[in-house]
Amino acid sequence: MSLVYDSLARWSVAWSPLQVPALGLHVRGPAMLASQKDFNNAVSQVKLLKEDPGNEVKLKLYALYKQATEGPCNVPKPGMLDFINKTKWDAWNALGSLSKEAARQNYVDLVSRLSASSESPSPEAPAADRKQPESDSLVVTSEDGITTIRLNRPAKKNALTTQMYHDIIAALQAASKDESAITVLTGSGDYYCSGNDLTNFTHLPAGGLEEMARSAAALLRDFVNCFIDFPKPLVAVVNGPAVGISVTILGLFDVVYATDRASFHTPFSHLGQSPEGCSSYTFPKIMGSSKAAEMLLFGKKLTAQEACAQGLVTEVFPDGTFQKEVWARLKAYSKLPPNAMRISKQIIRNREKEKLHAVNAEESSVLRERWQSDECMNAIASFLSRKAKL
């Protein structure tokens, strides 16, 4: 095996497809697909990496490059003894029918992550060195191969403030590069999360309601994109009731464990709003269109058992043993080979990414309009004046 790897290491010098003129890396907007120019820039950027990314990553780059430029692998499989070409062929062939555009996007994303980590003085920062969130409402820890992002506003049922969205984005970006194998989102106290903090809507900027809706839609899109693109196993430990956006993004997690005390509620129509978190796409896929409609149009609240029966939740645990059982299981999973888990996740998720980004963009733009509607304003005013509760 070492013969194969030694030879693979020498590919980087011999990779003729990567010999194109050096260009600066163009930074894309968060939800746009990579253009041919982005791709060319990424191809050039690979040669400027300060550190050798290792054979596994080089193989991945090779496969994505071939898929992006030539499409699915349809050349004959090299013979058993042609180790190098067979390994390259296997990597390319494993991408199956991934579209050229998606491969181009994945190539650009991968190079961008590699560039970022080779520029960072300490890419795998342990928790102690990690930049901590701006407020105490989010606590990020890393232990036993697990990075845990904990919503920590129990007095407000872990409702998400604008600052928390920014902090979660930063925490996910850091977790994608740290040395943990698994990332977990959970809550402190009796709630998992009561969704968007409705008082976010009361902080009107100078540009008024229109500007508030524009910047909230941009933030929502960036926030959801981070979940779509998150490269490692992402687990939700749902420690209590979940509302709104904390429910909709569950479709972007790999595994969802819930206490039997949890419930799942998306009261968008009650609030004059519409679905986000890609739920308009993931929920019908997960549970079928009529069950999804009951939740997303009529705001039907599911018990943990119902959510499990409908595929939104992986497993439900008795509340008394929930924490003990779930963390023991996660600790065992975190010892599995991290690269294998990442690659498996990539295979499972990548062909959906392009679609998910498009859904996220559309949902955010529809909500931008909704937030300026009378229906939405009245619902929020009603909650704030304590006339309405879910």
Ligand SMILES: CCCCC/C=C/C(=O)SCCNC(=O)CCNC(=O)[C@H](O)C(C)(C)COP(=O)(O)OP(=O)(O)OC[C@H]1O[C@@H](n2cnc3c(N)ncnc32)[C@H](O)[C@@H]1OP(=O)(O)O
């Ligand atoms: C920029 C991105 C935008 C993304 C779009 C996201 C959309 C969504 O998430 S829509 C869902 C929004 N969430 C809600 O509508 C929930 C509103 N909250 C409630 O209905 C209730 O508080 C409850 C059912 C979640 C819990 O009820 P209860 O157990 O009776 O507890 P309290 O109501 O007394 O809550 C304690 C405390 O927390 C405050 N609070 C709870 N949730 C929110 C919230 N989402 N936003 C703001 N504040 C919330 C509540 O007001 C209480 O505060 P105090 O009165 O000051 O104690």
